[in-house]
Amino acid sequence: MELFPHLSALLVEEVDRRADEVVLRTRVRAATGSCRCGQSSARVHGRYVRKLRDAAVGGLGVVIELCVRRFRCENPACAAVTFAEQVAGLTGPHSRYTPLMQGC
Numbered sequence: 609m610e611l612f613p614h615l616s617a618l619l620v621e622e623v624d625r626r627a628d629e630v631v632l633r634t635r636v637r638a639a640t641g642s643c644r645c646g647q648s649s650a651r652v653h654g655r656y657v658r659k660l661r662d663a664a665v666g667g668l669g670v671v672i673e674l675c676v677r678r679f680r681c682e683n684p685a686c687a688a689v690t691f692a693e694q695v696a697g698l699t700g701p702h703s704r705y706t707p708l709m710q711g712c
Contacts, residue, residue: 617638621635630670636675643688651679658673660674
């Protein structure tokens with residue numbers, strides 16, 4: 609049984625407990641990303657850290673610091689030159705809250 613099933617696509621690299629919150633430093637487990645055109649890519653263009661608020665655990669707020677990769681789309685017919693990886697059921701474009709937090 610998984611403790612956090614909505615985080616199963618992520619690899620938790622570090623857990624930092626602070627006075628008022630728990631910070632999970634994570635990255636995506638998959639080696640490739642999928643563009644909105646459907647093309648899969650392993651060509652990483654860059655990385656950045658995205659912060660998502662998640663549902664509280666034990667009275668402490670949870671912040672997921674997700675290391676997001678930007679990939680190059682290899683489909684010459686696609687208008688997107690690069691795209692940021694998304695985690696199904698966890699992230700959406702520009703979202704700052706997980707679906708669990710949005711439902712609270």
